[in-house]
Amino acid sequence: MEQPVGVEPSAVWPPRRMMPPILRGAFWAFIGFVLGDLATIAVDPFQGHPLVTEISALFGWAMAVIGWVLGVGAWEGVVLPLAGFSEPWAEPTDMRRYFQFSVDHKVIGIQYLVSSTATFFIAGGLAMAIRYELMQPYLHFFRYPDQYLTAVGIHGTLMMFSVATVALLGGLGNYFVPLMIGAKGTVFPRLSGIGHWLVPAGVATIILSPLLGYWTTGWRGYEPLASQDPGGIVFYYLGVFALTLSSLFVSLNLTVTIIFNRARGLTWARLPLFAWGMIAVSILNLIWLPEIQMTFVMGLLDRLVPMNLFNGVGNPLSYLSMFWLFGHPEVYIIVLPAFALWNEIIPVMAQKSLFARSGAIIGILFVMILSGLVWAHHMFTNMRYSEMFPFSFFTEMISIPTGFAFMAAIGTLWRARFRVSTPGLLILMSMFNFLIGGITGVFLADPPINLQVHDTFFVVAHFHYTIIGGMVFSWVAAMYYWLPKLSGRLYSEFWGKALAIVIFIGFNGAFSQMFLLGLHGMNRWVPAYPAYLQPMNYEVSLFAFLLGLGFLGHLIHISWAWRSGPRSPENPWHGRTLEWLTASPPPPHNFDGEVLVRRGFYLYDSDQPAGVVLPESTPDPAR
Amino acid sequence: MHTATKLEAYRFGFRLFVLTQTVPFILIWATAYLFNGLYVSPRLNQWTGAAESLALVVSGLCATRAVAALRQSDGAGFLAGFKAAMLLGLVNLGLLAYQWGTRFVPVSSRFGEIYYILTGVSAFYTGIGLAAMLLAFLRAARTGWGPHSYWDAEAAMTLWNFQVLMAVISYLIVYWI
16 A cells, blocks of 8 residues: 655755755744744834844744754755655765755764764863862852853753753664664654754754843753743743754654564564663653653743743742653663663673573663652652652662663673773773762662752762763763774774773762762852862862863764774674674665564574575575 | 555554643643642633534544545545634634633633643644644645545544544633533
């Protein structure tokens, strides 16, 4: 049954003379903002500024994002085909394809990786500014406290919504999940194609938010502070809306792709760990991202109409609950792919069968389930003791399925001849870091400790150990692991390991001391602090700068290897998952035939390959 | 991927997407209960609300029948059905605009906040549904669909019926419960 979903493009490029899509997108974003803004001002002129008000900025922003997305190619790639118009639009095969709307999951994956990496360094630059400020116990770099708090808010928001949520799901997920399940593409490629271009829109919105005024709430948009802040919080809501919409699109696409596009023989019992991680994260995103989007819409209406939902007249605690209903699953949205990567990479580096594979998957699924039952531990200071108990209990319980991921990894490492390559080393470092982040999380689940260290640097250290220590280290490991597949080239083991050691020392030097700073009384959200805390803050900043340099080194090293590294053999790690069955980098349709899976990918008890590529429509010779 | 499997994947994916969009409504319904309990403003006009909902329900039936007509190769029936569905959707929005225009309940009141948020969000989804139906309508008018190629129309109909359901539940919560 033929079910066309769009007019197939011709193979002609360029289809006609036109502005480069990214410039066209910027042009229409500008036009859209001006039109939306001025039209709103014309209708509603008396809101405090002759040209840009909070309300006009909202409508201008909406028009700008629509103009941007259509301008980069969604007009020809999505809207015209849906309306039945034939438009000769085809993707170029050279570098230009990375600078426009695409339906190739590999191009989209690389677009996401580049966007999230760029944002990582922008937000990381802000972290360096924050640490430079905290080297002295008084304001010396930022001029006003609100400047400092806005920098903290932009740092956190960008890191959470456009790096931690996006890099592994949108970047590695889009690129590798179809390859790992033996598919030739995704089910909704246009959705992911649009999704990527929402990331630059969201990032730009958040970076430009101080134009509307400073906002002091941090990445959480806390009420009633948000309702008292100047207008920058409006762009916080809007930027996060664009970024979460991007992740929602990718989650939907990857979930349906994993369910429907698996290769022959790839049963659920054989699904790669990374695909399990992606599907668990996607389910969390599909449930909780619409929830936080609606919460932010309510926050926006509260401010712009105005209403009194969450301000002092309303109920600020309702906002806190609504935020953390999403906010704590968000932590696992970030870290579940890291758990999956540990057990994806360790068996390959050890060339040993994965220990307790089912346990590792059950662990991922139960963390996913329990993550929705723990949100109120962020609000213990506002609760009765009797109300704390269930949230304390479930938070501690979540350490058990988390332990399953460790159990599978350690069981696999047991008596293995582990290759301490760069990705292997970074994975071990990630496990060490997350262990500290996880154990301190159990401390924080206990009300007496939670109430004592609430809003101190102890909490800052804890969540940085889980996110940088757990997720970012695993991300860097995965980049080295899959670099031969992405580029067909190898990196330098010396530089990879040396830089891994640099970031390990920088990270632990900075954040382990933050635990002590917190216990000594260093509060979050303050650019000025008691002088007795200065020496340790000074040290933390030095280690933080080392960490920043280390990440910059990894970026330079990976970029060099991607373009100029020595040629890699087809399967340098002797991995058994399906992405290693095809060329590096993979051809446009991924595999030159139909993929057939015959056994699990993590079994090293024989030399028989887990999968083969057969010419199209060939019956399974083993049957 | 086989074409039949592809269609199955589209259907599953789209229904999953629609399911995720119940979450914003559930959040507002929960907020309504949290802030207002079971209070209903005596200034509400139940009949106007009922007319709004009725327009959407009939519109949903028209859209469903339109897609059924397409399955029977009745292209003209499809166009007529979607046209009627879109007109009734516009009637719904017109009635809501009239109610908003009367400002029968202040936006700063507890009940008013929930009323305007819930009906506003519902109107937003109505607008999205109308846009989806318009795209399907335009495409059908230009290229023609047959009994074996009507996925876009089916998707628009699914989205529209989802919105009808959400609007009816919202009506019951705002006007009666």
